[in-house]
Amino acid sequence: MESTTQKPLVIGSRASKLAQIQADIVHEALKAAHPDQAFEIRLMTTEGDRNQSQALYLLGGKALWTKDLEVGLLDGSIDMIVHCLKDVPTSFPEGCELDAIMEREDPRDSLVVKKGLSFKTLEELPDGSVIGTSSVRRVALLKRSFPRLAFQDVRGNLNTRLAKLDADDGPYTALILAAAGLQRLGFGDRITSLIDPPILYPAVGQAALAVEIRSGDTRVAQVASVLTHWQTQWACLAERACLRLLEGGCSVPVGVLSTLIPNETESGQKSATLKLVGTVTSLDGSVHIEATVDEVIDGVDAAEALGRKLGDQLIANGAGVVLDDINKDRQAKQVKQNIPVTNEVSQ
């Protein structure tokens, strides 16, 4: 029985503008589904927000963005966390688990050209143009197709990055940003062009929002489950299973393009054909490994098994060498700069 006298459920979120918009999306959907349940949003800054100085590749740790919120989840000050699924590590701290996954928006990355410049596509950019991105996946894949372009780290939330791009004396000609984030933030008009595979394969989980809860909190799990879009959930859990397998000891520029086609079944039992194209690319773009799997699946377990199969295929096709090199490169730089050694990267 739900009643308005029940204590409000607290939705935790980072405090950036994008994170607030995402928390509002979740809040509105939950209110609509549970009119008698009260909710409130609690905003928190995370280590990732506080430390804007170092390259994400070296700083590592997607947990930078999630840990402070997870502490709140575990101490009961919040009941659920809204995340971009892309930023959620593939394994959770003890006591936390992934719950809902919402319908995915456009998973593609986009080119955002500096205001006042008329270039429309990557092809049109002059040699040596500086592309701002902090994602090793984007750098690796773009170096492969556009070795004549230059790449430079850019940090900060989306608003900050766009301001850095447009600054008169700024170094960047263009940024690469997820279309979904720009659209949610109302900056869809800044998308100069969308970048399709095989130029850029999306990051695992890109463009899907997700909710993390306390393990075994059946009440919150039940409340939040209305948010789940099963087609997105199956595809994204498969992608995450692939990434988890590849991370075994190291972290990599991984891209995955998922295509899920629901099957008509007479029994009402859900079923779908899921095709996954996975990529692992060396940091300089010189080695590029691909694999494809395509199967009929009947649930999340089968989705995850298919994701692991994709990971195994990538290893069989030679991804292991790329993974080892990247791991060594990162560790050497971390040691040199006195940064704690970690194995996670920004996607």
Ligand SMILES: NCc1[nH]cc(CCC(=O)O)c1CC(=O)O
């Ligand atoms: N790493 C930051 C981040 N995490 C999720 C998104 C985009 C929105 C999404 O994938 O849901 C972004 C910005 C970007 O990559 O341009």
